[in-house]
Amino acid sequence: MEFGVLMMDAVTSRAQWRDRVRRMEDDGVSTLQVSDHFDRSPVSPLLALAAAAQVTSRIRLGTLVLNNDFRQPAVLAKEIASLSVLCDGRLEIGVGAGWMDDDYEVSGIVREPAGRRIDRLGGTLELLRALSDGGPVDLDAPGVAVRDLRNVPATATTPRLFVGGGGRRVLTLAGRTADVVGINFDVREGKLGTHATASASTDATDEKVGWVRAAAGGREPLLHLVAYWSEVTEDPQAAAARRIAALGLDLSPDQLLASPHALIGPKGMVLERLAELRERWGFGYVSFYEQDLPSMLPVLDRLA
Numbered sequence: 001m002e003f004g005v006l007m008m009d010a011v012t013s014r015a016q017w018r019d020r021v022r023r024m025e026d027d028g029v030s031t032l033q034v035s036d037h038f039d040r041s042p043v044s045p046l047l048a049l050a051a052a053a054q055v056t057s058r059i060r061l062g063t064l065v066l067n068n069d070f071r072q073p074a075v076l077a078k079e080i081a082s083l084s085v086l087c088d089g090r091l092e093i094g095v096g097a098g099w100m101d102d103d104y105e106v107s108g109i110v111r112e113p114a115g116r117r118i119d120r121l122g123g124t125l126e127l128l129r130a131l132s133d134g135g136p137v138d139l140d141a142p143g144v145a146v147r148d149l150r151n152v153p154a155t156a157t158t159p160r161l162f163v164g165g166g167g168r169r170v171l172t173l174a175g176r177t178a179d180v181v182g183i184n185f186d187v188r189e190g191k192l193g194t195h196a197t198a199s200a201s202t203d204a205t206d207e208k209v210g211w212v213r214a215a216a217g218g219r220e221p222l223l224h225l226v227a228y229w230s231e232v233t234e235d236p237q238a239a240a241a242r243r244i245a246a247l248g249l250d251l252s253p254d255q256l257l258a259s260p261h262a263l264i265g266p267k268g269m270v271l272e273r274l275a276e277l278r279e280r281w282g283f284g285y286v287s288f289y290e291q292d293l294p295s296m297l298p299v300l301d302r303l304a
Contacts, residue, residue, distance in 0.1 A: 004031035004287035011043040021052040025059040033064040053087035065094030073124040089157030097121040099187040175215030182224040200259040227263040230288035236265040
């Protein structure tokens with residue numbers, strides 16, 4: 001199983017970022033991941049990965065995930081090609097349709113209805129796939145109108161394409177096109193509210209994985225899940241209650257602990273949950289937050 005770590009703590013200096021990303025590599029993490037929000041993300045994702053590439057040599061570098069509304073698709077394609085060369089082919093590009101109300105409110109970017117945002121995400125993915133085939137590309141698609149566009153610089157290795165979401169339309173698109181499909185909460189409300197947390201259940205995960213498999217046909221994309229609540233502890237009930245209180249979640253401790261997105265409990269219990277993720281749903285890739293890594297290291301060591 002692959003493990004990713006989502007870097008959400010503040011970046012205060014070049015040296016601090018260098019030390020953190022080197023520690024991820026030394027700890028045996030598969031992928032270092034950065035998010036893409038105006039207020040919540042500590043640093044610009046593509047710039048952060050470019051810096052990380054200069055001080056690491058093995059760890060994969062990924063975005064979890066870029067908001068498709070923040071960048072014009074042809075410009076994004078240029079940035080991806082450049083970054084892929086600078087990190088020697090270790091790049092994983094995650095893209096999503098955008099969801100968080102706060103991002104649109106603080107930036108002034110118009111948050112269009114979900115259908116239009118997903119249409120444009122499809123256009124961006126079509127462009128990225130076409131460019132990976134070598135180009136030049138002529139393409140008219142939602143949000144995309146390019147003529148004779150080439151992948152410059154040319155990349156020796158095509159970045160792994162990751163598409164994440166929690167609704168049927170995005171997961172169907174991901175199942176058809178992505179190398180990695182991220183199964184997430186359904187955040188159509190634009191926030192982590194009651195609907196989103198309800199979609200973190202085992203039954204909801206069954207449904208989401210079913211959508212992906214139906215769309216994938218004969219393809220077998222790697223399935224990814226974020227374990228938003230991860231902690232090796234002898235008192236899982238107390239740990240769950242603490243996290244519910246900190247985030248104001250509309251869940252009971254038992255509901256949180258039953259979610260596939262929770263890896264909370266003694267080491268043996270966490271290992272059993274990881275086995276369930278693989279055997280029941282086929283997840284081969286799990287991410288958790290940087291702040292949870294020290295607690296999770298015994299699990300990574302056991303699976304190394």
